[in-house]
Amino acid sequence: MYIPKHFKVTDFDEIRDFIQTNSFGTLVTTKQGTPIATHLPMGLNMQGDDYYITGHMAYANPQWKTFEVENENVLVMFQGPHAYVSSTWYKNENVPTWNYQAVHIYGTASIMSEQELEEDLRLLLQKYEHRRENAALWENLSPQTKKQIKGIVGFKIRVQEIQAADKISQNRNEEDYHNIVNKLFEEKDLNSEQMAQLMERKLKKDK
Known part of the structure; x- marks a missing residue:
């Protein structure tokens, strides 16, 4: 991924938090080119x-x-607001x-064992269900429901390279930056609002 120097992210904790928040990603492989x-x-573990x-x-x-x-x-x-x-x-x-x-991550992939897959599903359900009433946690599922694990394939990708970009007008002066935030809020669409909120948080964090 081409990343101008103004927008390159190298802080691993920041990247890890980003993946945790924006964990619905795209997995790309090749078949005969x-x-x-x-x-x-997906998760980072x-x-x-x-x-x-x-x-x-x-499995299909x-x-x-x-x-x-x-x-x-x-x-x-993985992609965040835009x-x-x-x-x-x-x-x-x-x-x-x-x-x-x-965030782009490169690595080598392998198939999980059933035990590894079960543990990964346990963590996934814990992440998204733990605050819910009558949570659908792994330990709460019926044996019949758990049998559906046969219909999926677990995978793990050993991380070898991470490329991360935050392009949020940090190359603009303070006056332009504030105006961009205000104008994004005025756009009245979800993507613009999410970007404006992100830019506001970044500004407060850097002060």
Whole structure:
């Protein structure tokens, strides 16, 4: 991923938090040179001294078979808020742009054992269900429901390279930055509002 120096993120804790918040990502592999992509909830977990992206997909999805055949790097992409930024929002004439957050992770993939998959599902359900009444936690599921694990394939991707970008107008002066935030709020659409909120949080954090 091309990342101008103004927008490159290297703080691992920040990247880890970003993945935790924006964990519905895109897994890209290749089959005989042709890219294949699946959109999935995934997590970043530590095993021993290594970090892994973990997740699962339907057994009927043929993409998991590329893990065993191609034996090469795979790509996982996570995306955060994004929004169009008009050049009319700057004090001086310039060009429009697009603000966004993204993380790309490269690594090698392998298939989980059933025990590893069960543990990963346990963690996934804990993340999304723990605050809910009558939570659908793994330990609360019936044996019949748990048998559906046979219909999915768990995978883990050993993290080898991380590329992260935060392009949120941090190269603009303070006056332009504040104006961009205000104008994004005025757009009245979800993407623009989320970007405006992110830019506000970043501004408060940096003070």
